[in-house]
Amino acid sequence: MEAGKELIGLVKDVPQVLTSIYQDLAQPGVKKVGTALETVLEFSTSILLPVKLLNEKFKLNFEKRLNDYKEKLDTIPEEDICEVNPQIGTPIIDKLSYTTNDEIADLFTSLLTKASSSKTVNLAHPSFIQLIERLSVDEARIIKHLLNKDFIPCISLRAHMKEGNRGFMEILKNGTSLQTELELLFPQNISTYLDNLTSMGVLDISHQLHKMDENIYNNLYEQYEFEKVNESYTKTGAFSKVEKKKSYYQITDFGKSFIKACSFEKIKN
Known part of the structure; x- marks a missing residue:
């Protein structure tokens, strides 16, 4: 009662x-x-x-x-x-x-x-x-990390078949350094996270462009051990080379607005 x-x-x-x-x-x-x-x-x-x-x-x-x-x-x-x-x-x-x-x-x-x-x-x-x-906990961490940033550098690695065969094997697609810069619960899901943020309009990678400054990508080549990967694939005899392709995820204007709106910054006097 x-x-x-x-x-x-x-x-x-x-x-x-x-x-x-x-x-x-x-x-x-x-x-x-x-x-x-x-x-x-x-x-x-x-x-x-x-x-x-x-x-x-x-x-x-x-x-x-x-x-x-x-x-x-x-x-x-x-x-x-x-x-x-x-x-x-x-x-x-x-x-x-x-x-x-x-x-x-x-x-x-x-x-x-x-x-x-x-x-x-x-x-x-x-x-x-x-x-x-629509965000997971890891994606929330990525959102906060992207505040005041314009893009996320990424690289892809493709192992090309020997001459006479125009095929290739995709070893890595749009690899970033986010999983090393952030403490993620499931770093192995980084591709899914980036795909989700792209589907939401926060990121865009449809431009097929890359940044001119090579230094932006050097740490990614080291992180994904490009030299070792290239050697391991070419020595098999089935592949002629491993190609490295540079690109970047652009943080869209919509994405920047979303990130800013959902991030807390103390007012500066």
């Missing part, structure tokens, strides 16, 4: 759902959260969020996400805080309510923070929410 009364109270007082998370609503940081999310919470909490908040495990997770968001809002001057458009705020609050991975949640809270400031609200596009949903 008491649980029923608590539920009725939460549903009836939906806009005040923050009171179930924060005891002191007068804190400057909490006031910023309330200002930015006032309308969003009215739309978000109809009945589902208050009901979920009765679950202690759910409440702890949601409180953690709100605190992360609050800390990011603390870097924004109070006069720049604006009310988040429910079109972007409502689905993000919903995702944060059950997102347990910190790195994926960080992308959501960073995007929500961008939507909470009059200086950056133009960066927060609703379509970015669906893109974050």
Whole structure:
């Protein structure tokens, strides 16, 4: 019976759902959260969020996400805080309510923070929410790594058959150094990650171009042991040479916008 009364109270007082998370609503940081999310919470909490908040495990997770968001809002001057458009705020609050991975949640809270400031609200596009949903943890790490970058160098290696046979064997396709620059859970899936980011429009490699500066590719030749690979294939007698092809993944303008919107950078004075 008491649980029923608590539920009725939460549903009836939906806009005040923050009171179930924060005891002191007068804190400057909490006031910023309330200002930015006032309308969003009215739309978000109809009945589902208050009901979920009765679950202690759910409440702890949601409180953690709100605190992360609050800390990011603390870097924004109070006069720049604006009310988040429910079109972007409502689905993000919903995702944060059950997102347990910190790195994926960080992308959501960073995007929500961008939507909470009059200086950056133009960066927060609703379509970015669906893109974050399509990311694995490793891909979230790649996204953060690509902030302020323009391209990712890559090489391919092809073993060409002896004269008279125009065929070739593809040894390596679009190999990058990302798996050595980042701590990935599944580095062996790097090709899948890059294909996914390309399908999302974040990356593009359809240009068939390469950078003129050879130094950009030297570390990749060493990483993939080109000299050893070339020797091992040519000494079999079946192949005449191993060809190295240079290219790069271009970070698209759309991709740069997405990465910037989902990355947290403290405002520089």
